[in-house]
Amino acid sequence: MAQDPSSNPLANKQQAWSALFSEPMSELVQRYTASVGFDQRLWRADIEGSLAHAAMLAAQGVISAQDLADIRRGMAQIAEEIESGRFEWKLELEDVHLNIEARLTTLVGDAGKRLHTGRSRNDQVATDVRLWLRGECDRLAALLADMQRALVDVAAKHSETVMPGFTHLQVAQPVSFAHHLLAYVEMFARDGERLADLRRRVNRLPLGAAALAGTSYALDRAAVARALGFDGLCENSLDAVSDRDFAIEFAAFASIVMVHVSRLAEEIVLWKSQAFGFIDLADRYCTGSSIMPQKRNPDVAELARGKSGRVVGHLMALITLMKGQPLAYNKDNQEDKEPLFDSVDTLADTLRIMAEMVGGIVVNAPAMEAAALKGYATATDLADYLVKKGLPFRDAHEVVAHAVRLAIAAGEDLAALPLERLRAFHPAIDADVYDVLSLHGSMRSRAVAGGTAPAQVLAAIERHRARLAAAG
Ligand code: ARG
Numbered sequence: 001m002a003q004d005p006s007s008n009p010l011a012n013k014q015q016a017w018s019a020l021f022s023e024p025m026s027e028l029v030q031r032y033t034a035s036v037g038f039d040q041r042l043w044r045a046d047i048e049g050s051l052a053h054a055a056m057l058a059a060q061g062v063i064s065a066q067d068l069a070d071i072r073r074g075m076a077q078i079a080e081e082i083e084s085g086r087f088e089w090k091l092e093l094e095d096v097h098l099n100i101e102a103r104l105t106t107l108v109g110d111a112g113k114r115l116h117t118g119r120s121r122n123d124q125v126a127t128d129v130r131l132w133l134r135g136e137c138d139r140l141a142a143l144l145a146d147m148q149r150a151l152v153d154v155a156a157k158h159s160e161t162v163m164p165g166f167t168h169l170q171v172a173q174p175v176s177f178a179h180h181l182l183a184y185v186e187m188f189a190r191d192g193e194r195l196a197d198l199r200r201r202v203n204r205l206p207l208g209a210a211a212l213a214g215t216s217y218a219l220d221r222a223a224v225a226r227a228l229g230f231d232g233l234c235e236n237s238l239d240a241v242s243d244r245d246f247a248i249e250f251a252a253f254a255s256i257v258m259v260h261v262s263r264l265a266e267e268i269v270l271w272k273s274q275a276f277g278f279i280d281l282a283d284r285y286c287t288g289s290s291i292m293p294q295k296r297n298p299d300v301a302e303l304a305r306g307k308s309g310r311v312v313g314h315l316m317a318l319i320t321l322m323k324g325q326p327l328a329y330n331k332d333n334q335e336d337k338e339p340l341f342d343s344v345d346t347l348a349d350t351l352r353i354m355a356e357m358v359g360g361i362v363v364n365a366p367a368m369e370a371a372a373l374k375g376y377a378t379a380t381d382l383a384d385y386l387v388k389k390g391l392p393f394r395d396a397h398e399v400v401a402h403a404v405r406l407a408i409a410a411g412e413d414l415a416a417l418p419l420e421r422l423r424a425f426h427p428a429i430d431a432d433v434y435d436v437l438s439l440h441g442s443m444r445s446r447a448v449a450g451g452t453a454p455a456q457v458l459a460a461i462e463r464h465r466a467r468l469a470a471a472g
Pocket of ligand 1: 095121
C-alpha cells in the first residue's frame with residue numbers, strides 16, 4: 001500500500017515537526033545535526049523496540065490489530081532492505097529513527113504514522129542504545145572469557161618455567177611464567193565481574209518516559225520491558241531520557257580492560273626484545289621494516305597498547321558530555337554514540353587479537369631462567385633461611401647484603417659460592433642452604449595461598465578452568 005510521498009510528513013523533514021518552521025535548514029546545519037551516518041548501526045534495536053512498542057499499543061487498544069499487522073509487515077521489509085544494503089539512508093531525515101519511521105509510513109501508510117503514539121525519540125534512542133549495548137556486553141563477556149582461556153592454556157604448560165619476577169623492573173624473586181600469566185587472568189576475571197554488574201544497570205527500559213514527563217496513553221511499560229528482555233524500568237521519566245551514566249560506566253569498564261591489555265602488551269614487547277629474549281611471536285603477528293631487513297616488530301602488541309589511549313579518551317568524552325547537563329534530554333546526548341561504538345569495536349578487536357597472539361607465544365625457558373639467575377633473585381630466600389635458623393629478619397637482611405656484594409664482585413650467583421665462603425657471613429649457614437638458593441627451590445617454598453609454588457599455581461589453573469567452563 002505504497003503512499004503518495006506528499007501524504008508522508010516525514011518524506012520531507014522540513015515539515016516533520018510541523019508547519020511552525022518558515023525556512024529550511026541550511027545544508028551545514030543539516031550535516032552538523034544529523035547522526036544517521038553513525039547511528040544507523042542501531043537499526044536492529046530500533047526496529048525491535050518499535051515492534052515491542054506497537055504490540056503493546058495494540059494490546060492496550062491504542063492502535064488496531066490491523067495497524068499492528070501493517071507495522072510488522074513494513075518493518076520486516078525494512079529489515080530486509082537494510083540487511084541487503086538496499087535501504088536508502090537520508091541525511092535530511094537526521095537519524096536512524098526518522099529514517100526507519102519515514103520508510104515505514106511510505107510502505108504501510110497511516111499505521112506507520114501511528115507508531116510514534118505515546119513515544120518520543122528521546123525515550124526511543126535511550127532504549128535503542130541500551131538494547132544494542134546489552135548485546136555487545138554479552139559478546140564482550142565471551143571475548144573476555146576467551147582471553148582468559150588463552151592465558152590459562154599457556155600457563156598450564158609453564159608452572160615449572162622459572163622467570164625473574166620484577167619490582168621496579170629490577171630482578172626481584174623467581175616466579176613461574178604460569179604465575180605471571182595468571183596475574184592477568186585475575187585482572188580479566190575482575191573485568192568480567194565489572195561487565196556483568198554494569199549490564200544490570202544497562203538493562204532497564206526507558207520507553208514510556210516519552211519526551212520527558214511520561215505520557216497520558218495507558219501504556220503497559222512492564223509488558224514492553226518483558227518483551228524486550230529488560231530486567232526492569234527506568235523509574236523516573238526525566239532520568240530515563242537524559243542520563244547516560246550506563247554508557248559512562250561501560251566506557252570506564254572498557255578503559256580498565258584496555259589498561260590491563262596495555263600492561264600485557266607492554267610485557268610482550270619487552271619479552272620479545274633482543275635484550276630480554278624471553279618469548280617469540282608467530283610471524284603473523286609481526287611486521288617487518290621497510291629499511292631494516294632484520295626486523296620483526298611486535299606491532300600488534302604495540303597497537304593494543306596504543307589503542308588503550310583511545311578508549312580512555314572515549315571515557316573522558318562521555319563523562320564530560322554528561323557534566324552539567326540540565327534535565328532532561330539535550331541534544332548533547334547524540335554525541336554519546338561514536339565514543340561508545342568505537343569503545344566496543346576497539347575492545348572487541350583487541351581482545352580477539354590478543355587472545356590469538358597469546359595462544360601462539362613461543363617461550364624461551366632457558367633465557368628466562370638465565371635472566372633469573374643473573375639478578376640474585378634468591379637473596380630473599382637466603383635471608384628467610386637465616387630467619388628460620390633464629391636470626392631476626394633485619395640482621396639476616398644485612399648478612400645477605402654482604403653475601404650479594406661478594407657474589408657480585410666474584411661475578412657469581414649466590415648458589416655458586418662454596419659453603420665455606422657463605423659460612424664466613426654467618427655460622428648458621430649449612431649445606432642445606434643450596435636448596436633455597438636454587439630458583440626452583442625458591443619457587444617451591446612460596447606455597448602460601450596465591451604464591452608462585454607450582455602446587456598453588458596448578459590449583460589456581462584448575463579453579464580458573466572450572467569457573468570458565470561454568471561461564472560457557
Ligand atoms: N538522534 C538523537 C540522539 O541521538 C535522537 C533523539 C533526538 N531527540 C530530539 N528531541 N531531538 O539523541
